[in-house]
Amino acid sequence: MAVSHKEQRGIFMNDANKGCRIKICGLSRIGDMEAVNRVRPDYIGFVFAQSRRQVGATWAASLKRALDPRIQAVGVFVNAPVSEAVRLAEVGTIQMIQLHGDEDEAYIRELKRQTAAPVIKAVRVRNGDDILRAEQLSCEYLLLDTYTKGQYGGSGRVFDWNLIPPLQKPFFLAGGISMENVHEAKNCRPYCLDVSSAVETEGRKDPEKIRRMVEAVRQSGKQSGG
Numbered sequence: 001m002a003v004s005h006k007e008q009r010g011i012f013m014n015d016a017n018k019g020c021r022i023k024i025c026g027l028s029r030i031g032d033m034e035a036v037n038r039v040r041p042d043y044i045g046f047v048f049a050q051s052r053r054q055v056g057a058t059w060a061a062s063l064k065r066a067l068d069p070r071i072q073a074v075g076v077f078v079n080a081p082v083s084e085a086v087r088l089a090e091v092g093t094i095q096m097i098q099l100h101g102d103e104d105e106a107y108i109r110e111l112k113r114q115t116a117a118p119v120i121k122a123v124r125v126r127n128g129d130d131i132l133r134a135e136q137l138s139c140e141y142l143l144l145d146t147y148t149k150g151q152y153g154g155s156g157r158v159f160d161w162n163l164i165p166p167l168q169k170p171f172f173l174a175g176g177i178s179m180e181n182v183h184e185a186k187n188c189r190p191y192c193l194d195v196s197s198a199v200e201t202e203g204r205k206d207p208e209k210i211r212r213m214v215e216a217v218r219q220s221g222k223q224s225g226g
Contacts, residue, residue, distance in 0.1 A: 020186050020192065021041075021192035021193070022193055022195065023041060023042065023045060024045070024213075025047070025174075025196040026047050026205070027044050028046075028047075028059075029063075031205070031207075032044075032063075035210050037068040039210060039214040039215070040070060040071055042072065045074045045075075046064075048075055048077050049100065049152070057093065060075075060094075073093065073096075074095070074096040074098050075089070075097055077101070078099075078101035079101035079102055082114060085097045089117040090115060096117055098120040098121075099119065099122060108121065108138050112138065118139075120141040120172060121139040122143040124146065124152070125146065125160075126147045128164070130147075140169075141171060141172060142167070143171065143173075144171055144172070145194075146158065146159040146174075156197040156198075158175055158176035158177075164188055170192075172190060172193070177195050182213070
């Protein structure tokens, strides 16, 4: 039986005892689906914004059909028309909407008026005030990423995690997370770690790196007690 967006929102927000989740972002090939299906990260990301990992709506729908239904698909958008994200959510290509551009509270409210899909708002972190301001937005989640001038994300660089203040809103942590720092990242107590370039080899998703990263996040969760 299909799960509605409202039911999904409750699942996402209330499963607090699971420990740190893992999202593998930037999937674009059928082989990527096969790789994640073997290890079942909690989330995967389809990038609809301009990027070397960008996918179109038709191809993303094909990829989603090849994805294990137990894995939730997140659509990544940068200053896209609200209608684009809504359409992809309503046809079931994505279950969550990640906003990685300059979208403001008015944009988020209009998005939520049209779809019940949970919203993740990315924050390009320069200081702790950036994060605290973003926490006031009506999204369900934040995504904390590295600030790079002229870029909306995908730098693969780490920001100073000491800038993260105590937060009430659950957050995804992104930006340069790798096998070398995954346990330190987990100590920031994120809801989910968001990984892309660290699980690639020569610009393509590497099944073995994906496997190792998913295992490392889940082992880290067990060691720290979730």
